Amino acid sequence: MAHVVDMVPSSPVLLAPEGLEAIVDALIGSGRDVIAPVVLDGVISLGAITSADDLPIGWADDQGPGTYRIEHSADHTRFRFAAPAQSWKRFLHEERTLLVRTRLVDGEIEIENRGDDQRKLAFVGIRACDLAAIQRLDVVLAADAAYQQRRAGLAMIAVACTTAASTCFCASMGTGPDPGPGADLVLAELDDGMLLAAANTDLGCRLLRASGALEAASPERVAEANALTEACAASQVRALDPDVVTQAAAHPHGEEWTKFAERCLSCGNCTMVCPTCFCTSVEDRTSITDDAAERWQRWDSCFSLDFSYIHGGSIRQSPASRYRQWYLHKLSTWHDQFGSSGCVGCGRCITWCPTGIDLTKAVMS
Numbered sequence: 379m380a381h382v383v384d385m386v387p388s389s390p391v392l393l394a395p396e397g398l399e400a401i402v403d404a405l406i407g408s409g410r411d412v413i414a415p416v417v418l419d420g421v422i423s424l425g426a427i428t429s430a431d432d433l434p435i436g437w438a439d440d441q442g443p444g445t446y447r448i449e450h451s452a453d454h455t456r457f458r459f460a461a462p463a464q465s466w467k468r469f470l471h472e473e474r475t476l477l478v479r480t481r482l483v484d485g486e487i488e489i490e491n492r493g494d495d496q497r498k499l500a501f502v503g504i505r506a507c508d509l510a511a512i513q514r515l516d517v518v519l520a521a522d523a524a525y526q527q528r529r530a531g532l533a534m535i536a537v538a539c540t541t542a543a544s545t546c547f548c549a550s551m552g553t554g555p556d557p558g559p560g561a562d563l564v565l566a567e568l569d570d571g572m573l574l575a576a577a578n579t580d581l582g583c584r585l586l587r588a589s590g591a592l593e594a595a596s597p598e599r600v601a602e603a604n605a606l607t608e609a610c611a612a613s614q615v616r617a618l619d620p621d622v623v624t625q626a627a628a629h630p631h632g633e634e635w636t637k638f639a640e641r642c643l644s645c646g647n648c649t650m651v652c653p654t655c656f657c658t659s660v661e662d663r664t665s666i667t668d669d670a671a672e673r674w675q676r677w678d679s680c681f682s683l684d685f686s687y688i689h690g691g692s693i694r695q696s697p698a699s700r701y702r703q704w705y706l707h708k709l710s711t712w713h714d715q716f717g718s719s720g721c722v723g724c725g726r727c728i729t730w731c732p733t734g735i736d737l738t739k740a741v742m743s
């Protein structure tokens with residue numbers, strides 16, 4: 379007899395927490411490193427897990443401009459928090475990558491290039507905004523062999539958001555809180571800790587079979603999940619108004635930029651936590667004994683003075699000019715370059731800006 383999980387996309391099935399454990403086991407059994415939200419250093423971050431019990435069970439977050447706290451929630455849900463402190467990009471587009479190493483051995487130069495990366499990954503618990511961010515990076519890094527290799531073997535288990543932080547604005551960007559079809563499997567967590575699960579790919583169907591959940595969820599349970607996601611969208615207190623961006627883009631040299639960005643410290647936090655910021659620099663190192671050299675690629679930020687350095691000096695000298703570059707690239711010229719916004723509304727740049735600068739506010743006053 380055919381089950382609902384034999385079709386792609388599948389109908390939602392009801393999954394108990396033990397079924398989630400079976401899915402994590404199946405992903406590990408397929409040779410993947412499973413990355414998921416975990417409580418680490420006082421925040422909900424991302425890290426390797428070996429069991430669904432490693433998820434932040436009973437933890438919630440409280441985010442605002444320049445503030446982040448975690449607290450115990452009254453229930454035992456696994457996914458009642460918004461975007462984790464870090465984004466998933468660092469597992470696909472690493473902070474530091476060795477490109478080439480050369481050594482002088484017996485008068486001959488030995489060259490060691492970056493080798494193939496055979497590591498296969500699974501992201502469990504990725505949110506709609508971060509899924510959209512990976513789809514943005516797929517376009518931007520289409521010619522990056524290391525990214526594409528990691529991406530090809532990636533399995534993704536998305537979770538619909540049922541709670542939004544005060545910094546979230548995915549609903550206004552059309553990127554959430556429902557993850558849509560981009561992941562192998564989409565989960566929705568109900569108030570009693572049960573999950574709805576629907577497969578979008580053959581891998582998703584195989585994972586559902588491994589979980590043992592084979593029967594379609596009742597219409598009442600599906601309606602319950604939909605109501606939670608809709609309430610999450612309706613609760614978002616921030617939104618990005620495209621007219622505000624158009625107005626800002628029309629005045630690239632206005633005085634308002636200085637006023638808007640006067641609190642900017644050029645620390646670059648916003649670019650480090652942003653799931654779509656992708657800029658890198660190349661750094662060469664030589665050994666003190668002069669017989670070895672390495673070339674590294676590392677994340678860089680348009681907020682650093684050196685990032686726009688060309689012969690004779692930096693193009694963007696003032697913090698306001700660097701903020702304007704970041705804002706207008708992310709929200710305006712990204713459309714011309716890559717056919718979408720560079721922002722997915724995760725709100726991390728607002729939370730993790732030490733002075734709480736908020737890109738959803740109007741630049742032109």
Ligand code: SF4
Nearest residue numbers: 652721722724725727
């Ligand atoms: S610009 Fe800010 S809100 Fe938009 S994707 Fe980047 S970190 Fe998230």
Ligand code: SF4
Nearest residue numbers: 642643645646648731
């Ligand atoms: S906007 Fe905020 S996080 Fe970004 S560089 Fe300026 S001070 Fe740092």
